[in-house]
Amino acid sequence: MSRQQTRARVxxxxxxxxxxxxxxxxxxxxxxxxxxxxxMGEDVGRYGGGFGVSMGLLEEFGEERIxxxxxxEGGFVGAGIGAALGGMRPIVEIMTVNFSLxxxxxxxxxxxxxxxxSGGQFNVPLVIRMATGGGRQLAAQHSRSLEGFYAxxxxxxxxxxxxxxxxxxxxxxxxEDPDPVVIFEHGSLYNMSGGLxxxxxxxGIDRAMVSRPGEHVTxxxxxxxLRLCLEAAEALAAxxxxxxxxxxxxxRPLDDATVFESVAxxxxxxxxxxxxxxxxxxAEVAARIGEECFYDLDAPVGRVAAVEVPVPYPxxxxxxALPSAERIAAAARRLLSGSEAARA
Amino acid sequence: xxxxxxxRASSGAANGAANGAANGAxxxxxxxxxxxxxxxxxxxxxxxxxxxxxxEERCAELYSAERIRGFVHLYIGEEAVATGxxxxxxxxxxxxxxxxxxxxxxxxxxxxxxxxxxxHGRVEGVCRGRGGSMHLFHAPxxxxxxxxxxxxxxxxxxxxxLADRMLGRTRATVCFFGEGAMxxxxxxxxxxxxxxxxxxxxxxxxxxxxxMGTALERSQSETNLxxxxxxxxxxxxxxxxxxxxxxxxxxxxxxxxVRDGGGPMFLEARTYRFRAHSMYDSDRYRDRAEIxxxxxxxxxxxxxxxxxxxxxxxxxxEVAREVEEAVAFADAGHDEPVxxxxxxxxxxxxxxxxxxx
Numbered sequence: 001m002s003r004q005q006t007r008a009r010v011x012x013x014x015x016x017x018x019x020x021x022x023x024x025x026x027x028x029x030x031x032x033x034x035x036x037x038x039x040m041g042e043d044v045g046r047y048g049g050g051f052g053v054s055m056g057l058l059e060e061f062g063e064e065r066i067x068x069x070x071x072x073e074g075g076f077v078g079a080g081i082g083a084a085l086g087g088m089r090p091i092v093e094i095m096t097v098n099f100s101l102x103x104x105x106x107x108x109x110x111x112x113x114x115x116x117x118s119g120g121q122f123n124v125p126l127v128i129r130m131a132t133g134g135g136r137q138l139a140a141q142h143s144r145s146l147e148g149f150y151a152x153x154x155x156x157x158x159x160x161x162x163x164x165x166x167x168x169x170x171x172x173x174x175x176e177d178p179d180p181v182v183i184f185e186h187g188s189l190y191n192m193s194g195g196l197x198x199x200x201x202x203x204g205i206d207r208a209m210v211s212r213p214g215e216h217v218t219x220x221x222x223x224x225x226l227r228l229c230l231e232a233a234e235a236l237a238a239x240x241x242x243x244x245x246x247x248x249x250x251x252r253p254l255d256d257a258t259v260f261e262s263v264a265x266x267x268x269x270x271x272x273x274x275x276x277x278x279x280x281x282x283a284e285v286a287a288r289i290g291e292e293c294f295y296d297l298d299a300p301v302g303r304v305a306a307v308e309v310p311v312p313y314p315x316x317x318x319x320x321a322l323p324s325a326e327r328i329a330a331a332a333r334r335l336l337s338g339s340e341a342a343r344a
Numbered sequence: 345x346x347x348x349x350x351x352r353a354s355s356g357a358a359n360g361a362a363n364g365a366a367n368g369a370x371x372x373x374x375x376x377x378x379x380x381x382x383x384x385x386x387x388x389x390x391x392x393x394x395x396x397x398x399x400e401e402r403c404a405e406l407y408s409a410e411r412i413r414g415f416v417h418l419y420i421g422e423e424a425v426a427t428g429x430x431x432x433x434x435x436x437x438x439x440x441x442x443x444x445x446x447x448x449x450x451x452x453x454x455x456x457x458x459x460x461x462x463x464h465g466r467v468e469g470v471c472r473g474r475g476g477s478m479h480l481f482h483a484p485x486x487x488x489x490x491x492x493x494x495x496x497x498x499x500x501x502x503x504x505x506l507a508d509r510m511l512g513r514t515r516a517t518v519c520f521f522g523e524g525a526m527x528x529x530x531x532x533x534x535x536x537x538x539x540x541x542x543x544x545x546x547x548x549x550x551x552x553x554x555x556m557g558t559a560l561e562r563s564q565s566e567t568n569l570x571x572x573x574x575x576x577x578x579x580x581x582x583x584x585x586x587x588x589x590x591x592x593x594x595x596x597x598x599x600x601x602v603r604d605g606g607g608p609m610f611l612e613a614r615t616y617r618f619r620a621h622s623m624y625d626s627d628r629y630r631d632r633a634e635i636x637x638x639x640x641x642x643x644x645x646x647x648x649x650x651x652x653x654x655x656x657x658x659x660x661x662e663v664a665r666e667v668e669e670a671v672a673f674a675d676a677g678h679d680e681p682v683x684x685x686x687x688x689x690x691x692x693x694x695x696x697x698x699x700x701x
Contacts, residue, residue, distance in 0.1 A: 116688045
């Protein structure tokens with residue numbers, strides 16, 4: 001086989017798709033496989049989804065299963081819980097995490113709690129998807145990163161697909177979970193492209209993943225910040241600093257074993273999160289590293305998180321508020337100052 | 345009159361009320377609706393109400409004796425509502441209720457022993473003691489709680505009905521809530537969804553006049569509650585919540601329409617709680633005279649007056665015996681080992697009644 005033929009074959013197996021298309025394909029596949037699965041949310045039908053994820057699905061599956069809802073987050077999330085209790089497998093789309101606060105009562109007080117409160121009688125097999133994050137000049141009320149709120153809640157599983165493969169593959173595994181799963185799709189990722197094998201299918205959702213191996217420092221992140229960390233790692237590599245990048249993928253439960261194993265090798269950890277640092281997910285990850293890896297560490301655990309302001313509209317201020325590859329690289333250098341890697 | 349016609353008729357009545365033509369929507373029974381309940385077993389209804397009354401009186405004693413703790417909201421005075429409605433709910437139909445749920449659980453057929461054990465936090469309780477008074481769930485009778493967030497159960501009922509519709513089942517879901525819930529957004533969102541999608545839900549408002557300590561007229565701008573449901577295009581009417589036969593008849597007609605594809609229905613039962621809101625409540629916001637006036641319409645006394653040739657004392661002693669057996673059952677129950685604390689946060693294989701098929 002010539003080199004050209006090989007390239008052609010790889011291209012055929014790995015069509016390039018956007019994150020948006022990958023999510024859509026995951027939904028389409030689930031709906032074809034299981035009649036109990038349906039999609040419900042604001043403008044998921046005729047409009048095609050606030051972010052265009054469900055474009056074309058109404059034509060394929062009809063109005064019953066691609067169900068437009070009123071602007072009624074508490075109502076339709078609660079209805080999703082009820083439908084799950086009644087034997088369906090709903091995928092509820094909340095347009096963005098900002099609006100999910102209107103449904104937080106249902107998610108926390110019902111979805112996450114019914115199984116326990118009923119002594120194991122009623123589980124809630126519900127998947128809730130929502131967009132999260134800032135960086136698009138949408139101002140404070142459309143730019144929140146609240147994954148940490150949800151990861152705080154026992155009874156929920158919380159996922160953050162950061163790659164096209166996870167966007168495609170996490171949904172089916174989530175639907176197979178007998179308990180509620182919340183999936184966060186970072187708004188800046190929908191247009192991201194990546195290779196996806198044509199036969200790609202469900203992926204595991206229990207483990208974090210080493211996105212880029214390295215030996216001098218571990219960058220722990222998730223969702224929209226993964227790309228920034230990979231960019232920072234690339235810049236650091238040019239300076240001889242080899243950063244290992246861990247994509248958490250699951251925010252609850254946290255696969256901290258993968259993080260600890262990495263930190264035990266690199267002896268330095270930097271936690272990167274687009275959310276505020278105070279009481280955020282980065283605080284939890286940093287605390288666990290401190291609890292479990294204290295004697296492995298050659299430097300205090302570092303963090304790069306959002307500045308503690310509501311995200312402002314002007315581009316320069318928003319950029320100053322949120323993590324960037326430059327800030328991540330700078331923080332990594334600080335952790336390594338005085339080390340052999342830094343001297344190299 | 346067909347279900348469709350009846351729906352229009354009752355809607356029209358509510359709309360008429362909106363125009364000030366009537367004080368309250370009209371029970372379609374008055375216009376001769378086709379769906380009449382079969383003749384009631386009044387003795388059975390009496391026994392159910394008495395079981396609720398005696399169970400709760402005993403709970404109040406046990407609370408004072410500090411054997412039951414937490415919040416306990418008594419249903420005493422309101423027994424006719426759960427009893428009358430649930431008499432007409434079929435075994436495979438779903439029931440959603442509130443934190444004032446002892447009456448619904450007992451009327452639904454949850455064994456009294458298990459309810460009492462739950463009050464005591466015993467592992468033999470209906471929810472292994474995890475829920476307590478406010479969270480009675482029972483998979484065998486499709487009782488979905490026991491929701492202690494006011495209005496929180498309404499969207500669940502909408503979803504349960506949506507599942508039935510999507511799975512091609514023709515059955516109703518019944519959702520109880522207090523009039524206080526009608527000030528919550530969840531009420532309005534649920535009315536809109538249920539009406540928009542014409543889902544088979546019977547919404548039963550137990551209007552006892554007080555949202556905790558705040559009287560209806562002090563908390564809601566429109567006190568004719570049926571009008572609020574009617575505003576969403578939902579046929580709505582009011583019944584005497586102290587008269588179990590009236591409740592039963594109204595529920596029978598509403599449920600027939602719901603099962604017949606008529607979409608959601610709304611029933612307001614005007615009732616009154618004789619006791620305080622919870623065991624913590626000193627009840628300073630109501631006039632003694634008002635309470636006494638309502639007690640003249642005690643649902644048990646009302647029904648007893650219609651029971652000829654029934655040995656009420658025999659029923660009383662049967663029920664007293666059942667309650668004491670329940671207390672003994674709870675007393676003999678066990679505390680769940682602390683080692684099991686974190687069970688049921690997420691599903692365990694097989695144990696969940698609602699597990700995927």
